[in-house]
Amino acid sequence: MSVRVRVPAKVNVQLAVGAARPDGFHDLANVFLAVSLYDEITATPAADGLRVTCEGPDAGQVPLDRTNLAARAALALADRYGRAPDVHLHIAKDIPVAGGMAGGSADGAGALLACDALWGTGASREELLDICAELGSDVPFSLVGGAALGTGRGERLTELEVGGDFHWVFALAARGLSTPAVFREFDRLGEGLEIPEPAADQAVLDALAKGDAAALAVAVSNDLQPAALSLFPELSDTLAAGRAAGALAALVSGSGPTTAFLATDAGSASDIAGVLRASGTCRDVRTAAGAVPGATVLE
Numbered sequence: 286m287s288v289r290v291r292v293p294a295k296v297n298v299q300l301a302v303g304a305a306r307p308d309g310f311h312d313l314a315n316v317f318l319a320v321s322l323y324d325e326i327t328a329t330p331a332a333d334g335l336r337v338t339c340e341g342p343d344a345g346q347v348p349l350d351r352t353n354l355a356a357r358a359a360l361a362l363a364d365r366y367g368r369a370p371d372v373h374l375h376i377a378k379d380i381p382v383a384g385g386m387a388g389g390s391a392d393g394a395g396a397l398l399a400c401d402a403l404w405g406t407g408a409s410r411e412e413l414l415d416i417c418a419e420l421g422s423d424v425p426f427s428l429v430g431g432a433a434l435g436t437g438r439g440e441r442l443t444e445l446e447v448g449g450d451f452h453w454v455f456a457l458a459a460r461g462l463s464t465p466a467v468f469r470e471f472d473r474l475g476e477g478l479e480i481p482e483p484a485a486d487q488a489v490l491d492a493l494a495k496g497d498a499a500a501l502a503v504a505v506s507n508d509l510q511p512a513a514l515s516l517f518p519e520l521s522d523t524l525a526a527g528r529a530a531g532a533l534a535a536l537v538s539g540s541g542p543t544t545a546f547l548a549t550d551a552g553s554a555s556d557i558a559g560v561l562r563a564s565g566t567c568r569d570v571r572t573a574a575g576a577v578p579g580a581t582v583l584e
């Protein structure tokens with residue numbers, strides 16, 4: 286018997302970043318939206334220990350050892366319930382790797398849910414969320430999905446109301462960006478400046494609640510964008526190409542380098558995707574909509 290779990294990617298419609306904390310993390314006001322690009326994690330009983338395999342266009346960049354977030358999730362759950370982590374985790378990866386769309390976090394949350402179901406641990410939602418927060422700042426959101434405000438380092442979630450579908454185009458970049466490197470660049474660019482406490486923007490929350498894409502387009506913001514552009518200047522060309530193609534808003538997704546373009550509707554998203562694909566400013570282009578549910582066990 287196997288358990289298959291589907292987990293969405295995310296885009297950050299607001300990412301407000303505070304000053305570096307003593308522990309090296311940054312306090313955030315992180316407004317996540319789960320979008321319809323998915324990884325699938327299949328957990329199958331194994332005779333002797335933990336094995337991870339991965340398929341998909343970016344599979345070559347995914348570590349298959351115990352640093353893989355899916356492996357770490359299975360080990361954390363097995364440890365908590367005092368059992369052997371005898372499981373084969375297969376990742377069908379469609380979320381770009383090191384792209385600022387929480388692909389690794391999705392696999393962590395998905396593996397946790399899959400192993401919980403396979404092993405019948407009966408862990409509570411709170412316990413699963415605790416393990417997610419230990420695995421990484423973005424992992425709790427991958428479990429919850431929908432839209433949520435993440436505070437602290439992004440792991441403390443308040444679910445948000447979403448009044449309609451938002452249509453997106455994502456431009457995948459030729460190479461990845463390391464999340465810690467982008468936060469370090471944020472610190473470097475902010476040296477000597479007063480960094481305000483991060484706070485959720487009411488205009489973003491209202492636009493989400495109303496399902497109003499035009500209002501969301503005006504309100505979106507990402508404090509990591511200057512740092513991502515500083516490390517990857519060519520992303521400015523991609524953002525400009527998407528804007529010229531009619532996107533309501535163009536921004537870097539999280540720490541990047543994936544760029545996200547908000548469209549009025551699915552037809553417009555498809556048109557913008559076509560223009561971006563022909564622009565020569567990105568490796569690949571995908572369309573997706575959100576909000577969608579978080580990690581879900583498939584029948």
Ligand SMILES: C[C@@](CO)(OP(=O)(O)O)[C@H](O)COP(=O)(O)OP(=O)(O)OC[C@H]1O[C@@H](n2ccc(N)nc2=O)[C@H](O)[C@@H]1O
Binds near residue numbers: 420423439539540
């Ligand atoms: C920036 C965001 C925005 O949603 O996502 P990505 O763009 O990477 O997907 C997240 O904050 C990434 O979360 P996640 O990828 O889970 O990061 P973690 O594993 O917790 O931390 C990796 C490293 O990022 C930095 N980090 C992360 C979160 C945070 N609030 N402050 C930080 O300074 C730290 O250097 C940390 O060592």
Ligand SMILES: Nc1ncnc2c1ncn2[C@@H]1O[C@H](COP(=O)(O)OP(=O)(O)O)[C@@H](O)[C@H]1O
Binds near residue numbers: 348352381382464540
């Ligand atoms: N299951 C996984 N999928 C992808 N990357 C993973 C995974 N587990 C660990 N990693 C490592 O995490 C890094 C960040 O990957 P990812 O989560 O895709 O990006 P981001 O943090 O930008 O959303 C990768 O470069 C890789 O080394």
